[in-house]
Amino acid sequence: MDDGSSPSFTGIKKTLLITTPLILFVKSCYIFYNIYMKKRFIHFFITVIMAIVMFSVTALKSRGNIIQIESLDYSDNHYNSLLKKCVESKNRMLKHERLEKYTAPVIYRYTLKPYEDIWTIIAKTSLNIDTIATLNRIDFIGMIKEGVTVYLxxxxxxFxxxxxxxxxxxxxxxxxxEENILIIDDPINTEQKLYFAPEVELSFLERSFLKGVVFHSPLMGIESSKFGNRVDPFINEIAFHGGVDIAAEEGKSVRASRHGKVIFAGKSNGYGNLVIIQHELGYYTLYGHLKEIKVEKGKLVETGQEIGxxxxxxxxxGPHLHFEIRRYNKKLNPDDIPFLLQHK
Incomplete structure (x- = not known):
């Protein structure tokens, strides 16, 4: 019997019938919202991570606005971009055409692989010796070989x-x-700047120095000590050797590697009797441990002339010639130079 003190079962049932679907709908919305937002968050998170990775890769490949080339073939998009622009530049030079206005060149970086050298780069990119050598401060083209990183x-x-x-x-x-001579960042030393004279070439003589065809061997003999680190025979420790030693019989003629002006002829501490010849374009040759000196300071000498x-x-x-080649006081490795002739 219903005495009015509690709601009827029918009323409760009606209430449940109304509220249960509403509760289920709200709960479903809540679950869907959570799933949707989580998906959006995950998607956002993945997007951010990918952006960071891509930025890092781009930063590594284009560090300092320098673009990394991985391979000199068409599978590398950066190589394709370089090749296209270089071919256009080379064609202008061949046709003796010039742009009205030049912009700073885009610089690429490449590390030579096994069996690659400067001729590989020239063949693959249409760049020339002059461009590669002046940008990379190469004194001799033999310096560009496997493992060396060059800027293109x-x-x-x-430059x-x-x-x-x-x-x-x-x-x-x-x-x-003059307005087409640009000032650009030096890719090798970021604290320095370079002049860039677009689409011009070195003189025949300047290019000859780069090819190493203007020096002659000063003496026929046996190379007894190479350029670079070695065990010093006097202190029995590793020390840098700034030239090559050519062993030969005492009294044998030593000849000028190239024509030039004698700027020193006399005794010089460890070098003993020393002759220094100044050549064009900042080059010097040094001839040490001589028995006799047969030239005087200030005199001009010809290639192949006996100097001591x-x-x-x-x-x-023991009897030998210590021979050095320097450029702007930087010691160069004579073994990198393909000497034209060996004097007997």
Whole structure:
């Protein structure tokens, strides 16, 4: 019997019939919202991670606006971009055409693989010796070999240190408008700048130095000590050797590797009797441990002229010639130079 003190069963049932679907709908919405938001969050999170990774890769490949080339073939998009621009630049030079206005070249970076050298790069990119050598400060093309990293511009031309010249001199020498000589960042030393003279070439003599065809071997003999680190025979420790030693019989003629001016002829501490010859474009050759000196300071000498004889003066263990090649006081490896002739 219903005495009015509690709701009827029918009323409760009606209430449940109304509220249960509403509760289920709200709960379903809540679950769907959570799933949807989680998916959005996960999607957002993945997008952020991918963006960070892509940015990092791009930063590594284009560090300092320098683009990394992995391979010199068409599978590398950066290589394709470089090749296209270089071919256009080379064609302008062949047709003796010039742009009204030049922009700074895009610089690429590439590390040579086994069996690759400068000729590989030239064949694959249409760049020339002049461009590659001046941008990379290469004294001899033999320095570009497997494992060496080089910088490659997408426009042919010449690069110069700002401290070594000025726009007026470059404009006059290479017949290029002064406004087209650009100042760009040095890819090798970020604290320095370079002049870029677009689509001009080195002289025959300058290019000959790069090819190493202007030096002659000063002496026929046996190379007894190479350029680089070695065990010093006097202190029995590793020390840098700035030239090559050529062993030969005492008194044998030593000849000038190239024509030039004698700037030193006399005794010099460890070198003993020493002759230094100054050549063009900042090159010097040094001839040490001589027995006799047969030239005088200030005199001009010709390629192949006798300048002294093999000896063992100074810091020496026996008769030999210590021979150095320097450029702007930087010691170069004579073994990198394909000498034209060996004097007997």
């Amino acid at each position: 511009p997408d426009t042919l031309g010449l 110069f240190d700002l401290t070594s010249t000025n726009k007026d001199a470059l404009s006059e020498k290479y017949n290029v408008k 004889t093999v000896g063992s003066s100074g810091r020496s263990t």
